[in-house]
Amino acid sequence: MDVDTIPVFVMGQRVEVPPTLTILRALEYAGYTLTRGVGCRAGFCGACATVYRLKGDPHLYFALACQTVVRPEMYLAQIPFFPSRRADYRxxxxxxxxxxxxxxxxxxxxxxxxxxxxxxxxxxxxxxxxxxxxxxxxxxxxxxxxxxxxxxxxxxxxxxxxxxxxxxxxxxxxxxxxxxARRSEHLAERVREIEAGAFHQGLAELRALDEAGLTSRYNARDIEA
Amino acid sequence: MAYTPAMLESIARVEASRPARLSATFPRMTPQERDEVLRRFHPDYIADATRAIRLGSCKGDRTPLELAEVLEAPPQLDPETFTLQDSELKADVLIVGGGGAGAAAALLAVQGGASVLLATKLRFGDANTMMAQGGIQAADQPSDSPVTHYLDVMGGGHFSNDPDLVEALVTDAPSVIQWLEQLGVMFDKHPDGSMNTIHGGGTSRKRMHSARDYSGAEIMRVLRDEVRSHPESIRVLEFSPAVELLTDGQGRVTGAVLLDLETREYKVVSARAVILTTGGGGRLHYQGFPTTNHYGATADGIVLAYRVGGKLAFLHTMQYHPTGVAYPEQIVGQLVTEKVRGLGAQVCNIHGEQFVFPLETRDVEAASFIRECQDRKTGVETPTGQPGVWLDSPMINLIHGPGTIEKELPAMVRQFRGFDIDIVRQPMLVYPTLHYQNGGIRIRPDGSTGVDGLFVAGEAAGGIHGSNRLMGNSLLDITVFGRRAGTAAAAHALEQQPGALTLEHLRAWNRERAELGLTGGRPAPILLPDYTRHIRAVRKEPLVPVG
CATH class of the missing domain: 1.10.1060.10 (Alpha-helical ferredoxin)
Structure with a gap:
């Protein structure tokens, strides 16, 4: 089975890739083994920031390579690292x-x-x-x-x-x-209870049960609505 | 990428059944029904997908075939020729892995008076922690208690968990939430400051704390910023994965060899204690599943620790998250957070019928989806042949009021909108995806491993979750045991002198391989999956989704 492809340009080089791929997968398809410009591959880490143009269009477009599908005549460049300042503080x-x-x-x-x-x-x-x-x-x-x-x-x-x-x-x-943000009072109270050992006995009781005993406690537990 | 006409037809049936479903959720399974669906349909129960490991300290233990292969693999370094010149890099504590567990360990090691070198494969914070969406469990509500949390964890893990580790997990949980709150993590709260908590699969109390659906990202970016606030005592080395641990030749771990991914040079590190926080191995694609995992999740820490004598625990069990994306194909296998079901979304088949309680434990829920598609043939099939079932997200706004989905699940809304699917109005098509390594290197409650000088925390550790982890206990586990390992490793380091740096353990390893007739093979840890080669191999075939 032949795969239909479209042309895209990776840092100036023309490559043919299937039109269903994300930009990230298209780079890999074209032969790049990525270490920069790739991370979680799911849109959460920000590693794959990409800049592109389309043929005949003066605009610059911005995208995450892992969440964006390639388009014909896309001119691609990734931003592997950009120096920026973080202030010193505690x-x-x-x-x-x-x-x-x-x-x-x-x-x-x-x-x-x-x-x-x-x-x-x-x-x-x-x-x-x-x-x-x-x-x-x-x-x-x-x-x-x-x-x-x-x-x-x-x-x-x-x-x-x-x-x-x-x-x-x-x-x-x-x-x-x-x-x-307002502090959580029930959280602070629970930490105090734990430090005072309020749950030692309850945990010890569960730990003393054999698997059958623990299983029956588990199956009988009430579940908050 | 909008839904096809056939899919829209099925969605119409989901919409038609919705009014009735709003007041009638499918009942929970009995214990017998849970056992049966697991035995018949969960991937862990497919016997020929695992095999016994042939060498090392847990010879005979079964793991997935792909993991057994890297566990038995030859090392990248040759102990006969590799020169361990004087190391330029020295620290009291070396941490390998820059996710949540590594960052938490670094902060507590510094509190314990140690200097820290944190080495990570890609960028600091590129980790599964960053991708965790749903939340973090802690029994801090008045109706809840660590005792109840303990029972839920043990039941979720089929009573096989290490009780000492579970007790540590549930007892530390509220103080960990308080620590994160004080570092500036913005948890979802009610106006009076109380935590806005919901259910997860297998919880008997609403104890899931979240930060919209960026829970892990919020925790990771705060921990990373806090680490960066201590440059005098924590040095971070990015793009520098570990390829081997070093020992003094007598069984004590004394450092590691890192590979600089930019220059391809090796760097030798001398440390008085080492903590492995390298995460899981979803990128080994067990049984050919796509994965939710980070690009660097290749089980490196398991391989490194095993060669120096670390013990394996529960590595025959993997977690398949029930709700991986099944459509569109570009994001197949990526995570749809369990929070969607926690907020009330039900699951339906092609006819718009419920077939499972939405918040069974993950293993049971996933097995039920597989049964619906493979056995009952009532799943939905996409144009690429990917099976799936409907996750009825529009219910959430009907239950909790307009705007809830947009406020609670902004990442999910954004991700699907990018492919012309509006999850506020339309359900999502989902199918199980490889998500989590339930087991790992066996640890004690302080993160120690039984190997002198070696500590493990986070997903690379095993025993906490038994054979199935509950939602929200992974962000909890990485912080609880990251902190514990950091404290213990610092204390251990400050009692030690730096040790000799040798690769003696590799001589023994290579001898054992030779005696078994094992020759060649791809060296491990593999560091990164090779999608380039993979694609070339199937260039004339439909592309296999890898996430």
């Missing part, structure tokens, strides 16, 4: 106040709100909008709006004023999670 030394973001990432205030970052985001996150929230110091809004970020770095690669948006967002989320 989360326990910080305060959840607007100044924390500006102090650690002073370039934040240079943002032009041009929106190039949002156009580049393969997750469809409105990066410009969360950067505006970051400039207002609204940590909760940054945390919420940036949550689906996979840190592929395309926003930063495209930014004309050299922001590292995804690191700003990561810091905002950690500040929110540690300092602003």
């Amino acid at each position: 989360i326990e030394d910080l305060a959840a106040v607007p100044a924390t973001l500006f102090t650690l990432y002073p370039e934040l205030l240079r943002c032009l709100a041009c929106g190039t970052c949002s156009k580049a985001c393969p997750q469809g996150i409105d990066v410009r909008s969360y950067m505006a929230a970051a400039m207002r110091g609204d940590l909760a809004a940054v945390a919420d709006a940036s949550f689906d970020c996979i840190a592929c770095g395309l926003c930063s690669a495209r930014c004309p004023v050299e922001e590292t948006q995804y690191n700003v967002a990561l810091l905002a989320r950690r500040l929110y999670g540690r300092y602003l």
